[in-house]
Amino acid sequence: MSDEALGLDEAYSVKTPEDNKRLYAKWAATYESSFVDAKQYRYPKAIAECFNEIVTDRPIRVLDIGTGTGLTGMYLTRLRPEVVVDAMDISPQMLAQAQLKQRSDGSPVYRRLYERDLTQAVLNESAPYEALFSSGTFTHGHLGPECLRNLLPLLANNGWLVVGVNNEHFEAKGFESELAALLALGAITEPQILRIDVYEPGSVHYGDQARVIITRVRN
Template sequence: DAIREFYENWSRDYDSDLLLAIGYVGPEIAAEALAKRVGKTALVLDAGCGTGLVGIELIKRNFDLTIDGIDLTPAMLEQSRSKGAYRKLNIADMCGPLFEIDDDVYDGAVCAGVFTNGHVGPDGIDELIRVVKPGAPVVLTVRDSAWEADGFKDKVEQLEESGKTRTVEISHSPYHTKEDVFCELVVLEVI
């Protein structure tokens, strides 16, 4: 509830605060990683879509994508809706099951800015894997301060060891360019 309220209050200034003030590039790197791994007419999920920054970056790279978005905060979804990049936008809490989404629906999923300290933990990855088709990519940004400390590195390794995913890429990437903050860009292939 506290996180939902925080983002409700921040929704109008979110884009300018992140893009201009701190140089947030998570949406760009995540969209680039997904766009080069899905077909031109793919159906993709932007999980934790916020104000739609990833959706805009995906459309810049591939005009024919169909994008659905989910987010915890209604005000953030309204900002996403205003950008016109999404087919559907729904409220969802990634800390639990995504009941409204069937198995094996999407040709890919992307999640930027959600896997960070105090937000969604590593178990949130399980639902992204469930809702994409076998062979599809799941692209994540994980704040570097959360990567090992919050168990994301271990989770990614466990997913591969259990045969649920194949790790395609893990790269240490810029995240907030004006604050010298980094993330791990993770690309998984669902098996």
């Protein structure tokens, strides 16, 4: 299969972290041309906009979960030039693309890039962060609701989560009950759940939506 042929079917058919590593190693160089641009994928921009609207206390130290090629961080730095953004992703090839992303002033979007498997408990020396965000990574065969728990120790008390979840994945995998369990444990505040369009009008996938979980951690 050529890289140009990679797309949603392949992305949704992965099952394990190793499958993800293989897929994104092949896809990294053409992910933006063959998918983001070709399919008018607006998810990274939409998550940056949600973050900007809702996270009003202007955190500085933030983490991009499932960074990919770095589009979400890039859009966020356009709206919030003051943020210091670190990257976390399982794919070294996707992180290598993210490392090239620049802010409006030409400086790098990301300060540090961490290769981590978020199906496991992870840490880095820069934690705790004041906020984290994610687009496109809580989806079929990537990260499920059980992985939300792996994000919590990365945040300071009151740290924000702004996490996009594929709509069908949200319903099929029981994100609602995992959030209720975390709330009952006192680990998070009452979550707000928004809906966003993942593709621009005119895209063949227009109409596909994601949920956005917005909550704060109680550590």
